[in-house]
Amino acid sequence: MTSLSASLVRGAVTSPFKHPGRADATLPTDRLTLPAAPAAPGPLAAYRRICGFPAPESGPLPLPYPHVLAFPLAMRLMAGRDFPLPVVGLVHTWIEITGHRPVQPGEALEPTVYAAELTAHRRGTEVTMVTEARVGGELVWESRSGYLSRHATKGGAGPKAGAGPKAEEAQAPALPAVAEWRLPGDLGRRYGAVSGDRNPIHLHPLTARLFGFPRAIAHGMWTVARCLAEADGGPDERAGELRTVRAEFRAPVLLPATVTYAADPAGNAFALRSGRGRVHLTGTVTRAL
Numbered sequence: 001m002t003s004l005s006a007s008l009v010r011g012a013v014t015s016p017f018k019h020p021g022r023a024d025a026t027l028p029t030d031r032l033t034l035p036a037a038p039a040a041p042g043p044l045a046a047y048r049r050i051c052g053f054p055a056p057e058s059g060p061l062p063l064p065y066p067h068v069l070a071f072p073l074a075m076r077l078m079a080g081r082d083f084p085l086p087v088v089g090l091v092h093t094w095i096e097i098t099g100h101r102p103v104q105p106g107e108a109l110e111p112t113v114y115a116a117e118l119t120a121h122r123r124g125t126e127v128t129m130v131t132e133a134r135v136g137g138e139l140v141w142e143s144r145s146g147y148l149s150r151h152a153t154k155g156g157a158g159p160k161a162g163a164g165p166k167a168e169e170a171q172a173p174a175l176p177a178v179a180e181w182r183l184p185g186d187l188g189r190r191y192g193a194v195s196g197d198r199n200p201i202h203l204h205p206l207t208a209r210l211f212g213f214p215r216a217i218a219h220g221m222w223t224v225a226r227c228l229a230e231a232d233g234g235p236d237e238r239a240g241e242l243r244t245v246r247a248e249f250r251a252p253v254l255l256p257a258t259v260t261y262a263a264d265p266a267g268n269a270f271a272l273r274s275g276r277g278r279v280h281l282t283g284t285v286t287r288a289l
Helices: 002-017 041-051 065-078 165-171 187-195 205-209 220-232
Strands: 091-099 110-121 124-135 138-150 177-183 242-249 257-263 269-273 279-287
Touching: 041 065, 041 187, 041 220, 065 110, 065 124, 065 138, 065 187, 091 220, 177 220, 187 220, 220 242, 220 257, 220 269, 220 279
Parallel strands: none
Antiparallel strands: 091 138, 091 242, 110 124, 124 138, 177 257, 242 279, 257 269, 269 279
């Protein structure tokens, strides 16, 4: 994961020289690809443990795992000089994942990452990053992620009327509680060691305060993975059936925390919330027939 750490440093250095919101901004056309390789057993087992996925001797990769494998590529692309948005301050706002078929750990997976589009957002500019994973040339997995660079916009940089936190929480599905999780203060450091994503906002209260957070916050991709692990149901129920997920990141989870996983009875919609009804994440899944 050394290359990911180097990209974080490079992104911090180049960010002050970037000016989001320029009308003539363009995205790099590069497509970055990692050599095809099977998932390393040790890191995969560690990922399963920290995210709550069952750890069978054999079984498909957890649905979000290819995103972890390819994230160093995405960071390298976004930290580049020709990428128009500063990496520092980018907010992961949503993700869509499609598993076209189950991927076995021993299969040689070849991830590719590219930037697809820039779109105006009421709070700044959003970039869509695409990740594709192939086995022997066959597209077996793909994702699309939105990352928001906040800046002043014409017509006002603030949220639309009625779109504040309370309004967003009111629009979230009123799903029944299924499980309660107590998240330790070092969760960000532990997941960062597994995923390689050692962004300072996740590691320690002191480093998180440099970016405006009172405490370290949980990784968004950990919250998605933990919810999907719960939705999977375990090896004796519906494990391995998840095929797609769409998740929206609503509010950061400050660590330590106690959060509630909620889902509809069919297990097709889910949410993560904490005290006083604060919604951190909402999502939907589909399953194989």
